[in-house]
Amino acid sequence: MKKYAVILLNAAAVFAALLLLWQGLDLALHVPPYMLPPPLAVGRAVIARFPSLMTSLAITSEEAAGGLAASIVAGVLIALIFAQSRWIRRMLYPYTILLQTVPIVAVAPLIIMWIGPGTASVTLVAFIICLAPIIANTTQGLISVEPNLIHLFLMHNASRLQILTRLRLPHAVPSLFVGIRIAAGISVIGAITGELFAGSSRVGEGGLGYSILYAAAQLQTDYLFALVLAATVLGFAFFFLVMFLEWYFLHNWHESARTLTDE
Amino acid sequence: MSADVQVPQITLTGVTKTYGSNPPVLKNIDLSIAKGEFVSLIGPSGCGKSTLLKLISGLTSATSGDILVDGMTPLNARETVSYIFQDATLLPWRTVTGNVGLGLELEHVSREVRQEKVQSLLELVGLTHVARSYPRQLSGGMKMRVSVARALATRPRLLLMDEPFGALDEMTRDRLNEELLRLRAEQNWTAVFVTHSVAEAVFLSTRVIVLAPSPGRIAQEIPIPLPFPRSSETRESPQFESLVTEVSRALRGVHAA
Numbered sequence: 001m002k003k004y005a006v007i008l009l010n011a012a013a014v015f016a017a018l019l020l021l022w023q024g025l026d027l028a029l030h031v032p033p034y035m036l037p038p039p040l041a042v043g044r045a046v047i048a049r050f051p052s053l054m055t056s057l058a059i060t061s062e063e064a065a066g067g068l069a070a071s072i073v074a075g076v077l078i079a080l081i082f083a084q085s086r087w088i089r090r091m092l093y094p095y096t097i098l099l100q101t102v103p104i105v106a107v108a109p110l111i112i113m114w115i116g117p118g119t120a121s122v123t124l125v126a127f128i129i130c131l132a133p134i135i136a137n138t139t140q141g142l143i144s145v146e147p148n149l150i151h152l153f154l155m156h157n158a159s160r161l162q163i164l165t166r167l168r169l170p171h172a173v174p175s176l177f178v179g180i181r182i183a184a185g186i187s188v189i190g191a192i193t194g195e196l197f198a199g200s201s202r203v204g205e206g207g208l209g210y211s212i213l214y215a216a217a218q219l220q221t222d223y224l225f226a227l228v229l230a231a232t233v234l235g236f237a238f239f240f241l242v243m244f245l246e247w248y249f250l251h252n253w254h255e256s257a258r259t260l261t262d263e
Numbered sequence: 264m265s266a267d268v269q270v271p272q273i274t275l276t277g278v279t280k281t282y283g284s285n286p287p288v289l290k291n292i293d294l295s296i297a298k299g300e301f302v303s304l305i306g307p308s309g310c311g312k313s314t315l316l317k318l319i320s321g322l323t324s325a326t327s328g329d330i331l332v333d334g335m336t337p338l339n340a341r342e343t344v345s346y347i348f349q350d351a352t353l354l355p356w357r358t359v360t361g362n363v364g365l366g367l368e369l370e371h372v373s374r375e376v377r378q379e380k381v382q383s384l385l386e387l388v389g390l391t392h393v394a395r396s397y398p399r400q401l402s403g404g405m406k407m408r409v410s411v412a413r414a415l416a417t418r419p420r421l422l423l424m425d426e427p428f429g430a431l432d433e434m435t436r437d438r439l440n441e442e443l444l445r446l447r448a449e450q451n452w453t454a455v456f457v458t459h460s461v462a463e464a465v466f467l468s469t470r471v472i473v474l475a476p477s478p479g480r481i482a483q484e485i486p487i488p489l490p491f492p493r494s495s496e497t498r499e500s501p502q503f504e505s506l507v508t509e510v511s512r513a514l515r516g517v518h519a520a
Contacts, residue, residue, distance in 0.1 A: 148348045151322050155346045156369040156417070166369070170356045253355040253397045 037222035042229070045222040052211070053223075057230050060207035063119055064191040064238065067126025068183055074127075075134025076176065082135065083142035083168065100132035104190060108197040117198040122207065125194030130183035134176070141175025142168045174254050177246040184238040192231055208234070272298045272421060272453050273319060278328030280314055280479075288314050290478035292328070298420075301447065301454040303464035303471045305510065307518055311479025312457045316423050319455060320346050332421065340421075342370075345414035347424040351406035353398040359409050360385070360394045366417040380416055387446065388412045404435040411439075415446065424456045428463070437495065440466055444493055461514065465489075465506045466498060473510065475517040483513045 019039045025031070026038040033041055046053060078096075082089050108125050115121045145168055153163050195209025206214075208231045215224040273296040280289040289311040296302050304312040317323040318330055321337030332340035345366070353362045364381045372380070385391045388408050398406055407427060414422060428436040440463060447454065458464050464471045468487045475482040487506055489497060497503055 146352070148350065148352045149354070152346065152348065152352050152365075153369065154322065155320060155341060155344065156366045157341055158369045162369055166365075167354070170354070173356075253357075253399060255399075 034219045034221045037225055041222040042225040045220075046226045046229070049223055049226070052205075053226060053230055055205060056208045056211045056227065057234060059119070059205075060188070060191050060195065060209070060231070061234055061237075063122045063194065063207060064126050064187040064234070066123040067128075067190060068130050068180075068187040068238075070123070070127045071130035071134050071183055071187075072176075072180060075131055075179065076138055078131075078135050079138035079142055079172070080164075082139040089139070096132050096135050099128065099135075104129050104193055108194055111194075112198045121198045122191055122194035122209075125198075126187045126190035129190035129193075130187050133182040133186075134179040137175045137179030137182075138172055141172030144175075145171050174250060177242070177250065181239070181242050181246070184242045185235055188231065188235045188238060271295045272300075272333060273455070274329075274331045275318075276329045278318065278325045278330060280311065280318060280323070281326045287326070287478040289318075290480055292479075292481060294472070294481065296453065296455065298453055299451065301456065301467055301469045303456045303458055303468040304474060305458055305461065305464050305471060305514065306474030306479075306482070307476050307514075309479075310474035310476040310517075312474050313425055314479065315474075316346075316425050316455060316457055320344060320423050322346075342417075343420040345417055345419035345422050347410055347414045347422065347427045349426045349429055351398070351403075351410040353406055353409055353413075355398050358395050358397055359390055359401070362398065362409055363390075363412045363416055366413055370417060384412045384416050387415075387449075388442070403431055404439065407431065407439060408442075411443070411446070415450065415452075418450075419452055422452045422454045424454065426457050426459065429459060436460075436463065437498075441494065443467065444491070448492060461507055461510045462498070465503060465510055466493060471510050473513045473517060482517050485510055485513060 023038050111124055112121045153167055192209035195207040208227050212227045275292050275294040278292040279287050281287045306312050318325055330337055360381055364377045367377045385394055428439050465487055471485045473483040
């Protein structure tokens with residue numbers, strides 16, 4: 001625990017030093033505030049526009065969380081199909097790679113054209129971007145069961161369903177969490193990207209991506225910085241939430257989740 | 264095991280196993296194992312001893328020949344058979360109790376009956392104090408003990424073991440060997456045991472079968488007439504020594520050929 005406190009303290013010190021440097025540079029070089037607002041100005045913007053900042057944050061987190069949750073459900077279902085046979089995997093796996101390689105920025109306008117601007121489209125963009133890592137990792141977890149464990153189940157005349165529910169699925173949980181960890185980070189990026197295109201269904205009120213565009217157009221650089229900060233915090237929050245869930249579900253038996261408590 | 268000895272529990276007749284177009288792993292095996300016997304299979308690697316075990320369990324099927332277990336095909340006889348693997352093959356997400364009860368659970372035994380059986384088994388193998396532990400908290404010997412308890416939980420008539428104690432240190436292995444014989448005396452199953460250790464084979468068995476490689480075949484059968492119960496003193500007896508010598512000699516003959 002002490003070790004973590006030291007790490008945290010170090011990080012905080014670096015952060016404080018960077019803020020000081022930033023404020024100092026702004027003062028020394030007379031940078032215009034619309035180019036690079038000093039940290040104090042950003043702080044003031046956060047306080048002054050706190051309600052609208054929180055509204056944007058809430059909208060974006062809902063979209064990102066919705067996309068992530070949907071991708072977990074759909075991804076696990078697709079992985080279950082993939083795990084049925086090598087033949088199915090060979091046939092369909094290229095499409096998951098396609099899902100990963102298609103630039104989401106290019107697809108987002110299409111989705112908005114089809115569904116219309118607003119939360120639904122943005123959630124869909126987040127969903128698409130999250131899907132591939134969930135499918136790939138879960139499939140891997142489902143099929144990488146040690147052969148002797150399968151033999152053990154077969155020796156007890158286990159049904160296919162029993163092998164799935166008592167062996168393959170629990171065995172895949174750590175891999176699923178690897179997928180969720182990756183997806184959680186990019187779900188926020190997906191939602192913000194979506195918002196850049198989809199904007200908002202309500203005028204003047206939208207998620208972080210929408211507000212970033214708006215603030216940039218208005219040259220409200222201090223608020224723009226506040227929004228970027230909020231987006232970063234949101235990404236972090238998602239990441240730590242997943243880490244916590246992973247620890248909660250796996251710390252009894254799996255190595256990946258133990259390092260948090262044992263070190 | 265007086266009258267029982269004559270009743271065959273496993274019979275293999277002209278069994279050959281080939282994988283693809285490779286030369287046969289096992290060729291023309293004739294083998295009969297009686298109820299109550301403890302038979303060890305020993306031989307150099309590639310002699311097909313593990314394959315023989317897989318054939319008896321039905322995990323793989325013979326290319327030609329007949330295998331009968333309790334008068335049934337290996338697949339139909341599975342209910343009465345338990346298999347112990349080289350590694351403990353425990354489910355890491357289940358406690359010791361959950362692991363020992365796995366077989367019963369898969370065979371749809373009710374929760375109350377299961378709890379009772381698991382409880383008494385844990386007592387039998389001396390695992391009660393770790394009942395709620397997870398496998399990662401156990402030593403190699405403990406894990407293997409859980410694996411044995413799980414295999415015995417379904418009350419098998421036949422126990423197939425594929426080098427179960429191969430990865431353990433010698434002291435742990437000796438102790439587990441003694442425990443295994445104690446359990447056998449109480450529960451009366453037949454055993455087929457694959458091992459690399461001559462001393463282990465002699466200590467446990469009523470009969471040792473030496474296999475020769477390429478193709479796998481039975482080279483020699485050596486009865487082990489050491490009296491039961493056997494203990495650590497058995498290992499120090501001159502009869503034990505001479506049997507170990509005999510099996511080692513047979514094994515050397517196989518290697519030289």
